[in-house]
Amino acid sequence: MGPAPAGAAGELEVMEPMLEGAVKKKKKVSLKRRVEARSPAEGLLQPVKLSRAELYKEPTSEELNRLRETENLFHSSLLRLQVEELLKEVSLSEKKKERIDAFLREVNQRILRVPSTSETELTDQAWLPAGVRVPLHQVPYTVKGCFRFLPPAQVTVVGSYLLGTCIRPDINVDVALTMPREILQDKDGLNQRYFRKRALYLAHLAQHLAQDPFFGSVCFSYSNGCHLKPLLLLRPHGKDERLVTVRLHPCPPPDFFRPCRLLPTKNNVRSAWYRGQSTDGSPGEPPTPHYNTWVLQDTALEAHVQLLSTVLGSGPGLKDGVALLKVWLRQRELDQGLGGFSGFLISMLVAFLVSTRKIHTTMSGYQVLRSTLQFLATTDLTVNGISLCLNSDPSLPALADFHQAFPVVFLDFSGCLNVCADVTASTYHQVQHEAQLSMALLDSQAEDSFQLLLMTPKPMVRAFDHILHLRPVSRLQAACHRLKLGPELQDYGGDYVSAALGPLTTLLEQGLGSRLHLLAHSRPSVPKWEISQDPPKHKDTGVLTLGLLLRPEGLASVLEMGPEADQPEAAAFRKLWGPRSELRRFQDGAIREAVVWEAASVAQKRLIPRQVVTHLLAHHADIPETCVHYVGGFLDALIQGPKETSGTGEEALAAVVRCYDDLSRLLWGLEGLPLTVSAVQGVHPVLRYTEVFPPTPAWPAYSYYERLRKQASLVPRPDKPCPAYVEPMTVVCHLEGSGQWPQEAEAVRRVRAAFQLRLAEILTQQHGLQCRATATHTDVLKDGFVFRVCVAYQREPQLLREMRSPEGMITLRDTPASLRLERDTKQLPLLTSALHGVQQQHPAFSGAARLAKRWVRAQLLGEGFSDESLDLVAAALFLHPEPFSPPSSPQVGFLRFLHLVSTFDWKNSPLVVNLNNELNVEDQAEMRSGFLAARTRLPVMVIFTPQDRKSSMWTQDGPSVQILQQLVVLAAEALPILEKQLLDPWGPGDIRTVFRPPLDMYDVLIRLSPRHIPRHRQAVDLPAASFCRGLFTEPRPSLLMPVLGYDPPQLYLAQLRAAFGDLALFFYDQHGGEVIGVLWKPSSFQPQPFKASGMKGRMAVSRGGELAMVPHVEAILEDFAVLGEGLVQAVEARSERWAV
Amino acid sequence: MTRTACTHTHSTSQHPPPPPTYAKWKEWGCGHRDGTKGDIEEGSLVAQLASASCVWWWWGGAWCSLNLTHRCRPGPTSLPAIPVKFSEKQQASHYLYVREHSVREGATSTWPQKRTLFVLNVPPYCTKECLSRLLSCCGSVQSVELQAKPDLAESPKEPSSKFFDPKPIPGFQVAHVVFQKPGGVVAALALKGPLLISTESHPVKTGVHKWISEYADSVLDPEALRAEVDTFMEAYDQKMAEEEAQAKEEEGVPDEEGWVKVTRRGRRSALPRTEAASLRVLEREKRKRARKELLNFYAWQHRETKMEHLAQLRKKFEEDKQRLELMRAQRKFRPY
Known part of the structure; x- marks a missing residue:
């Protein structure tokens, strides 16, 4: 296929049917868009050509200023343009602002017109009409006090809309309604009385506004997810319905509450009232810091807005910066729900940084973003709280008091209100972790840092290695009792999810210890409900999801070593682990408390966190294993070999590599070769841990085979099922340098053959290994594995390149043969060792790369992609994980593979895989510009490595445009399905769905007989039938060479491609596929003029007086069966598309 | 799909218009006329005269003309198509397109004129032996040569080694069949068919049986390999020795202008004459x-x-x- 997308207009036609098949169900719109994107002229970057006059004209002062500004304030001009573009996208247009303002004026008037009511007891709610329910759980119900409705004393717009930092979509305008003083009484701060009045106030308001046809929808929600503080959502009627949501927050009149009563050490919810019992026995009332904060927040709404508007108004860059930070938070799902790091918090943080002069008002938005991230990355607010309060009044509480009550401390200017009160320590650590990653990304000066930082969503399932769901959350109520969280429940007003979250995460963090890098929890989404309904219960918040970011080095151990038995810490250790803790004596003589987990294989060791979590939750919080759904190893089954029971192949791969190491030692020590062996390098995927199914040792049962006595080899028998597939593993063997080699390519090949023969002889003589030599390689049987040793001569590619010009000058020109040889003997060993290195660094690499390869092959697209290219894409996930951290589990690696494949702009950018970190920023920039200049000559998919900076050698032979496009489409469809299955384990479908290929797009299906598919048992869905493959399970002495590389489906495919390669494409899954998909090429079905070289399977017909050639489909379909006699079960022609 | 056989009259006996002149050739924009290899693809229709009565094309290494005025069913004078099937069981058949091998005057060909049949569209399961058996009914066959595509060079193939040049997997091929007598060609052109490749008496292996026998063949005898390598290297050493001897002989002998060539012998010459060195x-x-x-x-x-x-x-x-x-x-x- 043509390598250049620009020149491939003709070939794109081939793609049409494939696309049609794949996206048949999609809406027309998306198809149209794809068609647009595919037109070759647009959507492809061209090298810029500027005339000399344009380049060297005198600069204007304006231009100079802009250039200077870019240099000073932004990282590069591209970044500046991108930031400007993004701000344009998220900011609100003036036109819309006007419409919103008009709406707000109307809202104001209508609110003021709501009639008052007469005074009633708080518990007497009969005056409320039937159509509205109080948006609050009134537990306990009895509260003293009276309520009456009066129109608000003041209606003010607060929040981001006023500051100009609100971002699209979902524009919210916060409006504060100051309740008149007459409604409130003394001591309203006590026992939720203020909140009850607030709720009733909203209920009455809602009931009246809902009758007004001016509003499209009126419903309740919670302010920041806090269930004591409902708010009213108003939306305009008609076409503006999606334009804006106005949120009404009732708040007390200024100075109504005395801040000193609401300090974190004070109690405002009496136990006697809350628990309905006397508190004689208890030593005193527990403080209610969260309750106090929620009251305080309402009093400070306006003051905060004033502060923010003065600070943010002082420089345009600050507002931009806040908008960027909001986008940043939102992409990381950090800003939603109770305890989220909301836009308000980040604005306050910017204000704090301005006040401490870390941010200057002249800074650009990008610099504000950078400084804030820098601050977040380096400051731990859980230890060192910060305060905006400038006055040093001794009556104010100290920061330490706040640290006692809250995990994260950030005080506002009053010194009494902790704006981060609801933020949990885990959330803050997650923010900090994200900031650190982002800073590293910004510092690396990567070209696409903007895209990765602000444009890439980081959903939990793709960001964390393992995920666990707790369901139903009502179990947490029992957990609260078990954990003795009575006072916390009182503080949280009965919200057991929030009350239990902190202690649970601390517990798990403690238990996971060195295995854990970061633990994050989902924040329940803020509910929204109709005014005629009761507010949703806590148990309706759905699933509590925890994300674990694992530390690969901690996963290797099965032992949790505790303190020595006589140490005082031992008791705490025993308390943590309960019955799992046992005394053990270690090799150094110490007797220690220890916990040992059962895990035999790497895959099971990766899942130790699961054992830890379920044990701790059951032991401490009474949450049974059935309520914990741990998502970590669901995909492991897909890379588990047919005979493996526990592991996912890592052990088998390691066994092969050990055997290979032994062999290479033997080769180094060989005596009697004319030249000694200087290097032995593996090139087979097994030797870089990326073979999907590692080979198992083969001990053939001789009776199952024919024997060739002379060559000591076995040959399959036609009357038996196909024997087991034994793939020889290629190893390149370099010899020491010598001047004795002939200087002619043909002669070199003969000498190499002589070396192969000699090698076989010596290995048999000196080490008793069974060997078989051919002209190009020697197969060596060792411990049941077969290695294919290829002797290489370093100068041979050079010899193949040499050409003598007529003047006798020797020039070097690349030829296909020299390139191939160089690739196989030079580049491939380098790549293999580099990827081997990646595996040593990141233990999850093997699993992720194999899952990725497995998936591509399961989609029948495996032959389009070389092994190496897929391995490199997988390596890119580990070497360039931005904006994530490197995956520590195959599952998340695979998800990111799908994401990378489906979103990467293969047309306009090369995938640079910086193996061994050999490339610096300049190198990469050079490679990118070289790529642009040479785009049309490069293959469709371009992967550059430090060893291969220009040619992308591993993708030279494919994929074609169509195959790559198909992969992109499939990946984009598979990703959401798989993520949904992982996030909602109770939903329909199973995890293998995305591994089953769509077959309805193929024109012909060739069904194969499993009897002659040697790798039949590797299929995605384990087949029912199994055949004897002529192997023993126990080691036997091996005297005869097993059948090597005999795979009938592959041989069949090779024949099909040779015969019909220009009429059709053939698709097959080498891992146990039972079907070959055939797709006719529409271009070759066009009648063609008579041509001797283009006859292949066609016949001549007369067409409108012209002689034309068309494929002879009936005969070809019969040929499919003839060529694959014995293997082919049926040939199904499924479409009539070929009927020309 | 309707099956209509090829309908061109190959006019050799009548009077075709002369081959295109050079000027005409340029006018059609086809490069230079005595199209050597590389300029014209085999079998491409290169020019159509204004009258559309005759087509000149480059086929089998020669200019041929095709008269378009007579279109008829396959017959003795058209491009004959012989149906060919794998065995009785198959319903549809492929067609072998055959014609007499001929070259332009002056061009040389390894295949003898008159006695050689040029066959197109030979299916992948049809081997040399098979083709020779199928056509032996027309006259005794001297040799059969199968090629992936029509090759103009027609150079006699170097004896290829089964160790060093493994045979490629066949697709559809073209064949040159040399009969012992010219009559064979004439008989073959009139052949009606359908020909059967695999019969009871001469079964042709395909599928699993073929792959197994190919696997058995691919397990080679190392001794034979050793023998071949030794023969080759002996010849190579001899050649090198001869070259060296010749070079030595020439050394110190002035050429006709009186120049003496002086070469430094040894592993490293003073400055290698390579492009890299000059760069x-x-x-x-x-x-x-x-x-x-x-x-x-x-x-x-x-x-x-x-x-x-x-x-x-x-x-x-x-x-x-x-x-x-x-x-x-x-x-x-x-x-x-």
């Missing part, structure tokens, strides 16, 4: 010159450096703008 020398010269040059010394140099920097920035800016335009088109600025 290295050039590079060294360039560096030497660059060292002598002064940078930012004169005021104009300074000015130019600044301007150059500005131009670089401008170029980068343009590039960035283009990139941004593309991103905008791809809707890359919708954050969520």
Whole structure:
């Protein structure tokens, strides 16, 4: 296929049917868009050509200023343009602002017109009409006090809309309604009385506004997810319905509450009232810091807005910066729900940084973003709280008091209100972790840092290695009792999810210890409900999801070593682990408390966190294993070999590599070769841990085979099922340098053959290994594995390149043969060792790369992609994980593979895989510009490595445009399905769905007989039938060479491609596929003029007086069966598309 | 699909218009006329006269003309098509297209004139032996040569080694069948068919049986390999020795102008005559010159450096703008 997308207009036609098949169900719109994107002229970057006059004209002062500004304030001009573009996208247009303002004026008037009511007891709610329910759980119900409705004393717009930092979509305008003083009484701060009045106030308001046809929808929600503080959502009627949501927050009149009563050490919810019992026995009332904060927040709404508007108004860059930070938070799902790091918090943080002069008002938005991230990355607010309060009044509480009550401390200017009160320590650590990653990304000066930082969503399932769901959350109520969280429940007003979250995460963090890098929890989404309904219960918040970011080095151990038995810490250790803790004596003589987990294989060791979590939750919080759904190893089954029971192949791969190491030692020590062996390098995927199914040792049962006595080899028998597939593993063997080699390519090949023969002889003589030599390689049987040793001569590619010009000058020109040889003997060993290195660094690499390869092959697209290219894409996930951290589990690696494949702009950018970190920023920039200049000559998919900076050698032979496009489409469809299955384990479908290929797009299906598919048992869905493959399970002495590389489906495919390669494409899954998909090429079905070289399977017909050639489909379909006699079960022609 | 056989009359006996003249040839824009290999693809229809009564084409290494005025069913004078099937069981059949092998006057061919049949569209399961058996009914066959595509060079194949040049997997092929007598060709052109490739008496292996026998064949005898390598290397050593002897002989002998060639023998010649070496020398010269040059010394140099920097920035800016335009088109600025 043509390598250049620009020149491939003709070939794109081939793609049409494939696309049609794949996206048949999609809406027309998306198809149209794809068609647009595919037109070759647009959507492809061209090298810029500027005339000399344009380049060297005198600069204007304006231009100079802009250039200077870019240099000073932004990282590069591209970044500046991108930031400007993004701000344009998220900011609100003036036109819309006007419409919103008009709406707000109307809202104001209508609110003021709501009639008052007469005074009633708080518990007497009969005056409320039937159509509205109080948006609050009134537990306990009895509260003293009276309520009456009066129109608000003041209606003010607060929040981001006023500051100009609100971002699209979902524009919210916060409006504060100051309740008149007459409604409130003394001591309203006590026992939720203020909140009850607030709720009733909203209920009455809602009931009246809902009758007004001016509003499209009126419903309740919670302010920041806090269930004591409902708010009213108003939306305009008609076409503006999606334009804006106005949120009404009732708040007390200024100075109504005395801040000193609401300090974190004070109690405002009496136990006697809350628990309905006397508190004689208890030593005193527990403080209610969260309750106090929620009251305080309402009093400070306006003051905060004033502060923010003065600070943010002082420089345009600050507002931009806040908008960027909001986008940043939102992409990381950090800003939603109770305890989220909301836009308000980040604005306050910017204000704090301005006040401490870390941010200057002249800074650009990008610099504000950078400084804030820098601050977040380096400051731990859980230890060192910060305060905006400038006055040093001794009556104010100290920061330490706040640290006692809250995990994260950030005080506002009053010194009494902790704006981060609801933020949990885990959330803050997650923010900090994200900031650190982002800073590293910004510092690396990567070209696409903007895209990765602000444009890439980081959903939990793709960001964390393992995920666990707790369901139903009502179990947490029992957990609260078990954990003795009575006072916390009182503080949280009965919200057991929030009350239990902190202690649970601390517990798990403690238990996971060195295995854990970061633990994050989902924040329940803020509910929204109709005014005629009761507010949703806590148990309706759905699933509590925890994300674990694992530390690969901690996963290797099965032992949790505790303190020595006589140490005082031992008791705490025993308390943590309960019955799992046992005394053990270690090799150094110490007797220690220890916990040992059962895990035999790497895959099971990766899942130790699961054992830890379920044990701790059951032991401490009474949450049974059935309520914990741990998502970590669901995909492991897909890379588990047919005979493996526990592991996912890592052990088998390691066994092969050990055997290979032994062999290479033997080769180094060989005596009697004319030249000694200087290097032995593996090139087979097994030797870089990326073979999907590692080979198992083969001990053939001789009776199952024919024997060739002379060559000591076995040959399959036609009357038996196909024997087991034994793939020889290629190893390149370099010899020491010598001047004795002939200087002619043909002669070199003969000498190499002589070396192969000699090698076989010596290995048999000196080490008793069974060997078989051919002209190009020697197969060596060792411990049941077969290695294919290829002797290489370093100068041979050079010899193949040499050409003598007529003047006798020797020039070097690349030829296909020299390139191939160089690739196989030079580049491939380098790549293999580099990827081997990646595996040593990141233990999850093997699993992720194999899952990725497995998936591509399961989609029948495996032959389009070389092994190496897929391995490199997988390596890119580990070497360039931005904006994530490197995956520590195959599952998340695979998800990111799908994401990378489906979103990467293969047309306009090369995938640079910086193996061994050999490339610096300049190198990469050079490679990118070289790529642009040479785009049309490069293959469709371009992967550059430090060893291969220009040619992308591993993708030279494919994929074609169509195959790559198909992969992109499939990946984009598979990703959401798989993520949904992982996030909602109770939903329909199973995890293998995305591994089953769509077959309805193929024109012909060739069904194969499993009897002659040697790798039949590797299929995605384990087949029912199994055949004897002529192997023993126990080691036997091996005297005869097993059948090597005999795979009938592959041989069949090779024949099909040779015969019909220009009429059709053939698709097959080498891992146990039972079907070959055939797709006719529409271009070759066009009648063609008579041509001797283009006859292949066609016949001549007369067409409108012209002689034309068309494929002879009936005969070809019969040929499919003839060529694959014995293997082919049926040939199904499924479409009539070929009927020309 | 309707099956209509080829309908061209191959006019050799009648009077075709003369082959295109050079001027005509240029007019059609087809390069030079005595199209050697590489200029004209085999079998391509190169020119159609205005009257559309005759087509000239390059086929089988010769100019042929096709008369388009007579279209008829397959017959003795048209491009004959012989149906061929794998066995009785198959319903549809492929067609072998055959004609007498002929070359342009003056061109040489390894295959004898008159006695050679040129066959197109030979199915992949049809072997040499098979083709020879199928056509032996027309006369005794001397040899059969199968090729992946019509090759003009017609050079006698070097004896290829089964160890070093493994045979490629066959697709559809073309064949040159040499009969012992010219009558065979005539008989073959009139053959009706359908021919059966695999019969009871001569079964042809396909599928699993074929792969197993191929696997058995691929397990080679190392001794035979050793013997072949030894023979080759002996010949090679002898050739090298002869060359050296000749070079030695020429050494010190002045040529007709009186020049004496002096060569340094040994592993390293003084300066290898390679492109890389000459490039290295050039590079060294360039560096030497660059060292002598002064940078930012004169005021104009300074000015130019600044301007150059500005131009670089401008170029980068343009590039960035283009990139941004593309991103905008791809809707890359919708954050969520």
